[in-house]
Amino acid sequence: MEPVFDSKAAPKEAVVRPMVPEIFRVEKYRKETHDTYTLELKSASGTGEHRFKAGQFNMLYKFGVGEAAISISGDPSLPNPLIHTIRTVGSVTKAMSKLKVGDTIGVRGPFGSCWPVQEAVGNDVVIIAGGIGLAPLRPVIYQVLAERRKYGKVFLFYGTRTPDDLLYRGELEKWRARFDMEVLVTVDRASSDWHGNVGVVTTLLKKLVLDSDNTVAMICGPEIMMRFVAMDLIKKEMTLDRIYVSMERNMKCGIGLCGHCQYGPTFICKDGPVYTYDQVIELLARREI
Amino acid sequence: MLEPVVEIEQQVTFKQEQLQTLFTVLQKRDYQLVGPTIRDGAIAYDELNSTADLPVGWTDEQDAGRYRLASRKDAAYFGYVVGPHSWKKFLYPPVLSLWKANLQKGEVVVAPEAAEAPKYALIGVRSCELHAIAIQDKIFLQGEYTDPVYKARREKAFIVAVNCVTTGGTCFCVSMKTGPKATCGFDLALTEVIDGQRHYFVAESGSVLGAEVLAEITKQQATAEEQQDAKDLMEKAAKKMGRQLDTTGIYELLYRNVECARWENVAGRCLTCTNCTMVCPTCFCMTVVDTTDLTGQNAERTRHWDSCFTLDFSYIHGGSIRNSPKSRYRQWMTHKLAAWQDQFGTSGCVGCGRCITWCPVGIDITEEARAIRAGDKSDKATMAIKEH
Numbered sequence: 001m002e003p004v005f006d007s008k009a010a011p012k013e014a015v016v017r018p019m020v021p022e023i024f025r026v027e028k029y030r031k032e033t034h035d036t037y038t039l040e041l042k043s044a045s046g047t048g049e050h051r052f053k054a055g056q057f058n059m060l061y062k063f064g065v066g067e068a069a070i071s072i073s074g075d076p077s078l079p080n081p082l083i084h085t086i087r088t089v090g091s092v093t094k095a096m097s098k099l100k101v102g103d104t105i106g107v108r109g110p111f112g113s114c115w116p117v118q119e120a121v122g123n124d125v126v127i128i129a130g131g132i133g134l135a136p137l138r139p140v141i142y143q144v145l146a147e148r149r150k151y152g153k154v155f156l157f158y159g160t161r162t163p164d165d166l167l168y169r170g171e172l173e174k175w176r177a178r179f180d181m182e183v184l185v186t187v188d189r190a191s192s193d194w195h196g197n198v199g200v201v202t203t204l205l206k207k208l209v210l211d212s213d214n215t216v217a218m219i220c221g222p223e224i225m226m227r228f229v230a231m232d233l234i235k236k237e238m239t240l241d242r243i244y245v246s247m248e249r250n251m252k253c254g255i256g257l258c259g260h261c262q263y264g265p266t267f268i269c270k271d272g273p274v275y276t277y278d279q280v281i282e283l284l285a286r287r288e289i
Numbered sequence: 290m291l292e293p294v295v296e297i298e299q300q301v302t303f304k305q306e307q308l309q310t311l312f313t314v315l316q317k318r319d320y321q322l323v324g325p326t327i328r329d330g331a332i333a334y335d336e337l338n339s340t341a342d343l344p345v346g347w348t349d350e351q352d353a354g355r356y357r358l359a360s361r362k363d364a365a366y367f368g369y370v371v372g373p374h375s376w377k378k379f380l381y382p383p384v385l386s387l388w389k390a391n392l393q394k395g396e397v398v399v400a401p402e403a404a405e406a407p408k409y410a411l412i413g414v415r416s417c418e419l420h421a422i423a424i425q426d427k428i429f430l431q432g433e434y435t436d437p438v439y440k441a442r443r444e445k446a447f448i449v450a451v452n453c454v455t456t457g458g459t460c461f462c463v464s465m466k467t468g469p470k471a472t473c474g475f476d477l478a479l480t481e482v483i484d485g486q487r488h489y490f491v492a493e494s495g496s497v498l499g500a501e502v503l504a505e506i507t508k509q510q511a512t513a514e515e516q517q518d519a520k521d522l523m524e525k526a527a528k529k530m531g532r533q534l535d536t537t538g539i540y541e542l543l544y545r546n547v548e549c550a551r552w553e554n555v556a557g558r559c560l561t562c563t564n565c566t567m568v569c570p571t572c573f574c575m576t577v578v579d580t581t582d583l584t585g586q587n588a589e590r591t592r593h594w595d596s597c598f599t600l601d602f603s604y605i606h607g608g609s610i611r612n613s614p615k616s617r618y619r620q621w622m623t624h625k626l627a628a629w630q631d632q633f634g635t636s637g638c639v640g641c642g643r644c645i646t647w648c649p650v651g652i653d654i655t656e657e658a659r660a661i662r663a664g665d666k667s668d669k670a671t672m673a674i675k676e677h
Contacts, residue, residue: 002444002496003426018434019387019592020401044396063390063397064581064588089606104397106390250605252577255434258595259574260602262624265631270433286547288616 018255021061021106022048026099027081032167035088036132037097038073040081044104050079053114054139055246055274059254060084061106065095069251069269071136072110076143082107085135085167111254113274115140116244120216124152126208128229130159130201130221134167136246136273137220141175152214154181159201159225161188201225205232212237218274220246227284230277240278247272247280264289302515303507305488308366309340311449311477314505315410320447323379324412325372330358332372334379337412344369351457351531351642354651363483367413370457371641375570376418377425379409380442385592387577392586406441413451414475416468417460417639421570422448423474427633428573447498450475454482454522458531459642461655465534467639469526471495477503480519491519532642534655535662536626539636542662543627547619551660556615558650563596565644565652566621571629571637574602597621622654 028040043050052058052072061067068090074083088097099105117140125144129137144151156175160166166185176183184204186197197204201221210233217233219226226245233243247268252258254269261268264283266275283289303310312322322337325344332344349369350357361368390399414422426443429436453462453469462468471478476499480491491511494500511519566572576595581588595602598617603610611617629637638654645653 003423003430017401021399023397023399061579063392064579064585066579067577093606106397106399248605249610250603252575252595256432257429257434257436257573258576259597260576260595262597262620262628265628267632288611288613289547289620 021108023104024107026101026103029101033165038085040083042081050082052079052110054117054143055115055136056110056112058107058109062092062095066092068092073135073138076139087132111269113272115218115274117143121150124211124215126155126215126217128157128219130225133220134158148180156183157201157204159186163187163190163194202228202232210236216242218244241276243277244274246274300491300493300511300516301507302489302491302509302511307506310506314502319408320410321407322410322412332369334374351459351646353645353653354648356646367451367481368455373568373647376411377570381439383594387590387592390588406445408445410447412449414448415453416471417462417641418570419471419474420467420639424571424635448475450478452480452523453526456526456529457642459645460530461532461534461640463527463530465640470523482518491515532655534658540627540630543623546661551664552615552619555618555657558652559614559618561598561614561617563598564647566596568643568647
């Protein structure tokens with residue numbers, strides 16, 4: 001007896017072999033901070049489109065070690081090379097940190113939902129990142145700046161542990177030098193040679209005046225940080241559907257079949273990683289969901 | 290819920306010894322027969338060669354944390370309920386190689402596995418199990434991404450359902466509206482009737498292929514009396530369910546009891562051994578394992594059944610998200626009875642009772658649901674968080 005389905009719910013066309021990695025080659029390797037590096041990857045076969053949307057991720061495979069879900073941090077309009085900024089936190093990311101130019105790496109993806117870059121047209125854009133959370137938001141910055149006139153005010157609030165943990169320092173300085181973008185950076189702790197802000201990222205929001213009905217906020221960082229930032233934005237009368245966050249869980253397949261990334265009723269790999277805040281507000285307040 | 294696709298043809302009947310004919314007919318059509326057989330003191334699903342491999346004259350006694358085989362007074366082929374196995378082991382293999390890779394002059398070359406799918410005839414599928422297969426169909430075949438291995442095996446499979454005339458101590462299919470009578474999702478459905486000296490099957494086909502196969506065994510129409518006997522047996526079985534689960538508002542009940550004292554209580558007993566997820570016919574979580582050989586030149590990725598009860602399951606850098614047994618049991622039960630409905634439009638539970646029987650400490654999902662309901666303070670319990 002063959003399976004029977006409602007015709008209205010036919011499966012969508014998807015990646016042909018979603019579980020089999022495609023081989024890419026490391027074109028460039030850049031050390032960003034003491035524990036973070038950026039890989040620029042090109043398909044070894046030189047074929048295929050590797051388009052992605054800001055906020056999506058790939059499953060990266062280091063031969064013989066394993067696979068990890070890593071957000072794409074390059075410019076969606078320039079998907080070749082594929083750019084990933086990775087922090088060394090486990091065995092796979094540590095093994096990948098030892099890759100050299102010319103080495104190969106497996107890629108599956110892109111997977112997941114995206115930041116509301118198009119939906120935000122005509123609005124002010126508030127981007128709030130904590131630590132490595134800037135990596136999945138950088139594609140948004142590229143896209144917004146590429147079509148800067150389509151957006152209202154643009155803010156970037158960025159917090160890290162120490163000044164040495166700041167990612168993309170050169171770009172941060174360029175963005176800060178622009179007259180059409182406000183960039184504020186803070187660190188949790190610093191020595192006397194740091195002249196910037198010290199404190200968690202929410203301290204940067206204190207003076208922020210929002211046009212709450214015409215603003216879209218995109219937040220990525222540790223869960224506790226996203227929760228407190230969202231609470232502040234809600235106090236500034238932003239509605240939950242205008243606040244977006246990006247979530248992270250263990251992932252094995254990236255295509256909604258392995259069950260690992262379940263977050264309440266959703267799968268982060270396909271319903272996320274980017275969620276509107278109303279989808280996650282109840283879950284974020286709970287432990288061990 | 291399953292909906293019938295082919296109008297069920299008239300019922301026919303054949304003698305018990307003709308069951309072997311059915312096996313032979315299917316074998317001639319190149320089916321590998323798989324079904325119940327005695328192994329390690331339990332009724333397991335494995336390859337069958339003839340009806341002699343069936344657990345003839347055996348039944349199973351089940352209760353929370355308890356499973357025993359017992360001999361029957363008759364020579365029933367299907368006089369038991371369900372064992373520790375489910376059909377997912379054939380359609381969704383517990384271990385599967387996804388691909389192999391090797392280094393050729395320092396370059397990684399990936400070769401996907403392309404094994405041909407076996408052509409199984411599943412013998413003795415219970416109604417709850419038909420529903421479980423339909424649920425896994427939704428998971429593996431109806432989403433954005435499909436599982437090609439499941440698809441190939443599933444589309445080739447021939448399903449011989451057996452209506453339940455015996456009920457187990459942990460069964461609750463009537464509560465879940467998944468049995469005991471097989472209503473659809475099968476090629477053939479049999480009801481085994483033992484009436485004094487007479488031992489026969491009443492059969493109906495649920496597909497064109499099923500009707501073809503059945504026609505090769507018998508054209509003997511079932512008498513009104515035989516049909517009535519079969520019906521009576523099922524109705525009797527439906528009244529003897531070992532367990533009950535009140536599903537009224539269970540979706541809302543579980544979502545509004547994310548924080549409730551019962552989770553601590555059950556966590557005090559749960560060993561997080563993963564048995565319930567392994568025996569569950571709908572649980573579908575899997576993990577991937579990457580291995581290399583000693584030369585370091587050859588790597589392989591295999592897929593394995595996984596369980597939300599392990600610490601590894603939710604591990605991300607820095608630790609496991611679901612560290613406490615409480616959160617893991619909550620995840621499993623809330624997923625099964627509530628989140629499943631959001632994800633796949635159906636309950637994840639079919640009432641087969643396996644998780645109750647095979648829990649080494651006898652945790653009973655129906656009892657846990659009852660306790661949560663008893664402690665439910667729906668007036669003040671709401672998932673809305675005040676602080677926001």
